Amino acid sequence: MPVSNREANFKLNNQNDRERMNSRKLGPLQINHERPQKGAKVALIGWSIPTIEAIQQIKRPYIVISHEGYKEYAEQHKIPFLSWDFGKPNHYQEVYERSEELFDQLVNIDVGHTISVFEELVEWAGALNARLREDPAVFDHSILFRDKAMMKRRAHLGGLKVGVFEEVENKEEVRRFFKRVNYSLLKNHQNEDADPIHFKALNKAGAAGHRMIFSEEDIENKLTDQSFPGLVESHLSGMEISCEVFIYKGEILFLNMTEYVKLGYSSMVPPSAEIEYYRPYIHKEVEKLIQAFDIQFGMIHPEFFITDTEEIYFGEVAYRIPGGHIFELIQKVYGFNPFGAHILCCDPHTTLEELEEFLPKEVKPNGHAGSFLVYPRKKNATRVQVPRDLEEHPSFEKHTLYKPTTAKFQDTDEGYGNHLGTVFFHGEDSGEISQLLTDYVDYDFYV
Amino acid sequence: MSVKVEMNKEEAFDEALDQLEGAYSFAKSMYQSEVLQTAAKLMDEPDGFSILYEKAEKFEQAGLFQDGPWEDPSKLQANLVKGSLRSGGMTTISELLSEVRMVAIAEGEYDREGVSKEKAHSFLNEVMALNVDILFPEETEAARIEGKGKDKDRMENLFQFLSDKLSLASISSQLVKEIDELVAQRPIMVKRTVKMVKHAEQLLETEIDASDREAIQKYLDAINGRTTVCDRCDVKEYRDQLKHLDEGKLKKEARSFSQSMHETGLVAPYHIVLVRYLNKHHPELLSDALALSNKGQANLEEHLPFVQNLITVGIHLPLKQSLYGLTLLLDRGVLSSNPVIPGIRRIIELDIQPTTRKSLLNLVNGNEGLTANNILVAGTISVLGQPLGIGQGMNPTCQTARGISLWSLHAPGHLLDLIARAARDEDIDITFEGQTIHSKDLREGLVDDLHVELDPVSLILVPHLDRIYSELVRRSNFRGEDVHKWVNPVYYGNWVPRGFSSVIDPLSGAVSDYRGFVRLFYATHHPDYNEGYELIYPNPVGIFITDSFGGFLGLHAVSIQRVAQDQNGDVRIYFYNPNNDSSQDWGQGIQPSVTGFNEIHGESSLPFHQFAARLYAFHYNQYEQGDAYAVDEQLVEKVETLAKESWGSQYTWTAL
Numbered sequence A: 001m002p003v004s005n006r007e008a009n010f011k012l013n014n015q016n017d018r019e020r021m022n023s024r025k026l027g028p029l030q031i032n033h034e035r036p037q038k039g040a041k042v043a044l045i046g047w048s049i050p051t052i053e054a055i056q057q058i059k060r061p062y063i064v065i066s067h068e069g070y071k072e073y074a075e076q077h078k079i080p081f082l083s084w085d086f087g088k089p090n091h092y093q094e095v096y097e098r099s100e101e102l103f104d105q106l107v108n109i110d111v112g113h114t115i116s117v118f119e120e121l122v123e124w125a126g127a128l129n130a131r132l133r134e135d136p137a138v139f140d141h142s143i144l145f146r147d148k149a150m151m152k153r154r155a156h157l158g159g160l161k162v163g164v165f166e167e168v169e170n171k172e173e174v175r176r177f178f179k180r181v182n183y184s185l186l187k188n189h190q191n192e193d194a195d196p197i198h199f200k201a202l203n204k205a206g207a208a209g210h211r212m213i214f215s216e217e218d219i220e221n222k223l224t225d226q227s228f229p230g231l232v233e234s235h236l237s238g239m240e241i242s243c244e245v246f247i248y249k250g251e252i253l254f255l256n257m258t259e260y261v262k263l264g265y266s267s268m269v270p271p272s273a274e275i276e277y278y279r280p281y282i283h284k285e286v287e288k289l290i291q292a293f294d295i296q297f298g299m300i301h302p303e304f305f306i307t308d309t310e311e312i313y314f315g316e317v318a319y320r321i322p323g324g325h326i327f328e329l330i331q332k333v334y335g336f337n338p339f340g341a342h343i344l345c346c347d348p349h350t351t352l353e354e355l356e357e358f359l360p361k362e363v364k365p366n367g368h369a370g371s372f373l374v375y376p377r378k379k380n381a382t383r384v385q386v387p388r389d390l391e392e393h394p395s396f397e398k399h400t401l402y403k404p405t406t407a408k409f410q411d412t413d414e415g416y417g418n419h420l421g422t423v424f425f426h427g428e429d430s431g432e433i434s435q436l437l438t439d440y441v442d443y444d445f446y447v
Numbered sequence B: 001m002s003v004k005v006e007m008n009k010e011e012a013f014d015e016a017l018d019q020l021e022g023a024y025s026f027a028k029s030m031y032q033s034e035v036l037q038t039a040a041k042l043m044d045e046p047d048g049f050s051i052l053y054e055k056a057e058k059f060e061q062a063g064l065f066q067d068g069p070w071e072d073p074s075k076l077q078a079n080l081v082k083g084s085l086r087s088g089g090m091t092t093i094s095e096l097l098s099e100v101r102m103v104a105i106a107e108g109e110y111d112r113e114g115v116s117k118e119k120a121h122s123f124l125n126e127v128m129a130l131n132v133d134i135l136f137p138e139e140t141e142a143a144r145i146e147g148k149g150k151d152k153d154r155m156e157n158l159f160q161f162l163s164d165k166l167s168l169a170s171i172s173s174q175l176v177k178e179i180d181e182l183v184a185q186r187p188i189m190v191k192r193t194v195k196m197v198k199h200a201e202q203l204l205e206t207e208i209d210a211s212d213r214e215a216i217q218k219y220l221d222a223i224n225g226r227t228t229v230c231d232r233c234d235v236k237e238y239r240d241q242l243k244h245l246d247e248g249k250l251k252k253e254a255r256s257f258s259q260s261m262h263e264t265g266l267v268a269p270y271h272i273v274l275v276r277y278l279n280k281h282h283p284e285l286l287s288d289a290l291a292l293s294n295k296g297q298a299n300l301e302e303h304l305p306f307v308q309n310l311i312t313v314g315i316h317l318p319l320k321q322s323l324y325g326l327t328l329l330l331d332r333g334v335l336s337s338n339p340v341i342p343g344i345r346r347i348i349e350l351d352i353q354p355t356t357r358k359s360l361l362n363l364v365n366g367n368e369g370l371t372a373n374n375i376l377v378a379g380t381i382s383v384l385g386q387p388l389g390i391g392q393g394m395n396p397t398c399q400t401a402r403g404i405s406l407w408s409l410h411a412p413g414h415l416l417d418l419i420a421r422a423a424r425d426e427d428i429d430i431t432f433e434g435q436t437i438h439s440k441d442l443r444e445g446l447v448d449d450l451h452v453e454l455d456p457v458s459l460i461l462v463p464h465l466d467r468i469y470s471e472l473v474r475r476s477n478f479r480g481e482d483v484h485k486w487v488n489p490v491y492y493g494n495w496v497p498r499g500f501s502s503v504i505d506p507l508s509g510a511v512s513d514y515r516g517f518v519r520l521f522y523a524t525h526h527p528d529y530n531e532g533y534e535l536i537y538p539n540p541v542g543i544f545i546t547d548s549f550g551g552f553l554g555l556h557a558v559s560i561q562r563v564a565q566d567q568n569g570d571v572r573i574y575f576y577n578p579n580n581d582s583s584q585d586w587g588q589g590i591q592p593s594v595t596g597f598n599e600i601h602g603e604s605s606l607p608f609h610q611f612a613a614r615l616y617a618f619h620y621n622q623y624e625q626g627d628a629y630a631v632d633e634q635l636v637e638k639v640e641t642l643a644k645e646s647w648g649s650q651y652t653w654t655a656l
Helices: A003-022 A049-057 A068-076 A092-108 A119-132 A137-143 A148-157 A171-184 A216-222 A279-293 A326-334 A338-346 A352-358 A388-392 A430-439 B009-022 B025-043 B048-054 B056-062 B078-085 B089-106 B117-130 B141-146 B151-165 B168-184 B191-205 B210-224 B235-242 B247-264 B269-281 B283-290 B294-302 B304-314 B322-332 B340-349 B354-361 B372-385 B398-410 B412-425 B456-476 B484-492 B514-525 B608-612 B633-644
Strands: A041-045 A062-066 A081-083 A111-116 A165-168 A197-201 A211-213 A230-234 A238-248 A251-262 A266-269 A298-307 A312-318 A368-374 A396-399 A421-427 B429-432 B435-438 B499-502 B510-512 B539-546 B552-565 B571-576 B603-607 B615-620
Touching (some): A041 A119, A049 A338, A049 B025, A062 A068, A068 A081, A092 A137, A111 A338, A148 A165, A148 A230, A148 A279, A148 A312, A211 A216, A238 A279, A238 A338, A238 A352, A251 A430, A266 A326, A279 A298, A279 A312, A326 A421, A388 A396, A396 B025, A421 A430, B009 B025, B025 B048, B025 B089, B048 B056, B048 B151, B056 B089, B089 B117, B089 B151, B117 B151, B168 B191, B168 B210, B210 B247, B235 B269, B247 B269, B269 B283, B269 B304, B269 B322, B283 B294, B283 B304, B283 B322, B294 B304, B294 B322, B322 B372, B354 B456, B372 B456, B398 B539, B398 B552, B429 B456, B429 B484, B435 B456, B484 B499, B484 B539, B484 B615, B514 B608, B571 B608, B608 B633
Parallel strands (some): A041 A111
Antiparallel strands (some): A197 A211, A197 A230, A238 A251, A238 A298, A298 A312, B499 B615, B539 B552, B552 B571
């Protein structure tokens, strides 16, 4: 074909494509989040005592769906209960398929809406709600909060600042990403001082599966074939904070900020004044997040980075109750039951009046509350040892350290593992609380 | 920012308690920690325990113990209290509050279903007796380290409160009883006895029964030694004093110590000094210093040079209990057994391997001037003198302890061989169905991490024998019958008869033909049914261990030593339990006694049918069976009921 013809064709095609694009509705599919008027009960997916207590207190008809191991206890204490084995599905689609049988049972017992209590069950609640609303997109929407790559891409599309990231299938792809990021930073010739990247599992809670890659050797040593597929991400330096956001009809009803005094170990609510200063900025980012993720109802637990240049980056977001006793801390300083607020926000049948009565109007905390998770530091322990000066400290509130039931602890390779107990603080001075939370990280509570 | 309201500690506790009380039954766990913590803070106050005492009924009813180990006070065991108290943290706080609840029940303040006032009283008395050290805190290094937190103060506050509420007199008799029972078994290792006696010493300063006071004083004298020669002098001074004594005074001294030793099985340090002195300068007084029986005296005279040698090498202050072992060794006449003297001589001169030497030397403090051979000889003397005093310590090695005991009784030459093999070669071998098994080639036994509070002989033998035992079990598995049928005769030797019967069918895991099992046991062991055959060698049997409620805890190995009538004419089984704990309670009224029914020191005993009801497996001689059908049907039924209602509830029962 002559050159002139090809040029003419380009112009024509380009114009055609633009027309085609302009005539379409682009951007994310909007979901109908309303709960249909059928099925009176709320099904709690997962066993959580504080949530069951809360739903009893707010007098909403409910049933708990969980592993049959809880059945006897539930019957003993007259907790409406249905046993279900969630198993370990290999992919999300399997959850959707398997949810049909559970859905049939739920319909029979008059369930109209489901709420997940744990990270791993978010997709189950998504699948069941999708069936209850006869809209498969509701299920896909729940995966937004589970698949970290999908999540980051959606945030990116929605205009939130995110690090550079890629999904990876093998070590070679990690290596390529590591090199490219450092090439862009002009650090390719400085093997020693390359910027680290982060490797993350696609769908694990907390720090499980997280590896920091400082060098190509790290790729060999820290990753195995079992680590994949995963996500790699450029490093964001700065402070990491978490939020707990109670949302109703797309609006923020209550925004809590939590300071990770020592990541994985301790949290403080509300954060110190230096972080509290960013509240208006964080508020704005959260609004953006709600918009980007098309959230109408529920409670989200996002994590943000405040960088050295005071910019706020999106880390990740979970659609569930946060770990690390953050809800207990919120309850302590704000005087409302976040477990109840979680249920109310998650249920579209809740009225605004109900929520306004439940949640505080203003963010006026009573001091600062902090919690410190105690992990075993030795392989063996026979005794708990709580230092005298800790117990005598005026800001010490309580601890839940019992003698461990086994003398030998299992090594956890993933995440921070299960903590054995928690120490709680409550006081006026955030500096003091955060000092306490830092001081005892290296203390052997189990000897 | 608003100000946190400072509440007083009692109000804080009340508020937490109200919240717990108001909580849904399933949500109690969410509110328990707050109550425990506020209670802990209250315990630091002078009248804290009195305040908690008044609220005991309320806090229990509110659900403080719900879903936890303290929920049902009728199931609590006094001997576990010490462990919980020392666990620290909320475990200690819960345990302390559980005791406060018991006091309220004992005092009639709280009428609790399932626990009578009397039962609560005796529980608390036992708790106090077992924890006298908390009542009278010691200023030791261990106590100092454990006492870093506030737990120790709180424990002491509780015990102070307990002693205000309960009388110390009842504790002292409990404590004396515990010591009596422990001493009756004459264990080789006396650390625990000594510790309890030292705790009891503190009771002497309080108002207690005259007879308890006398008993405590007797044990104290046995440990410390009360001598007419010098009062509270050190052993060096005592040694110097001895040089100035004439024969009559030495004899008096000798008799006084030997009497105390025989009464209690405990050896005083002066006694060692005296015996070593007499050994050099007045060997003719040795018999008095040991208060030997006629047989012992004859043995001593026959082998005097060797015994003198033995005292020089094996009787030392850091291992003073071996003097008691030597006494009983002579009384048993063990030296008349041909292989024993050369066997011991070999150990005296043995070239001990470095790692074994190190573990032996670790048994004593440094700077004692002892060699590993000294320690091993002292241990050998103890084991040969006190075959029923061998204990498994904290290790799950009842089989091995039982073996050492059996060989000491009936095959001392073999035992001496094993000791030499282990110490010199760090290897023991055994032939099983034509194949030789070497312990040095084996890696795993039942013991993961040997608890080293053991007598020297057990310390070096257990690691080898345990591995061999496990290997024998491994090789006998999957043969369709209990492994011990093959393991025991090889492991223990030809003293074990070949006939074998077990309650459990290994293929199905069910109890099968229990009645037949019981009949066979009666027909082979009970003098009324077994044609009068006497038990010649100890019979290694397996038993079900049950807790004080009859609940199944696990399997255990003991040896039937003899079957005989007691003073009331009842037939009893006298057995050796390597787990020489003082008083045991196996539920259903089955409480092995260690004294009072003609038990030889170190034996436990039970009425025949009670023992039968806990029996799991036994050996018998096929040629020495009586008529099983002759056994009274009612008797069989009685045993079966006891079995079914205790350990048996864990198993399926099938007929043949």
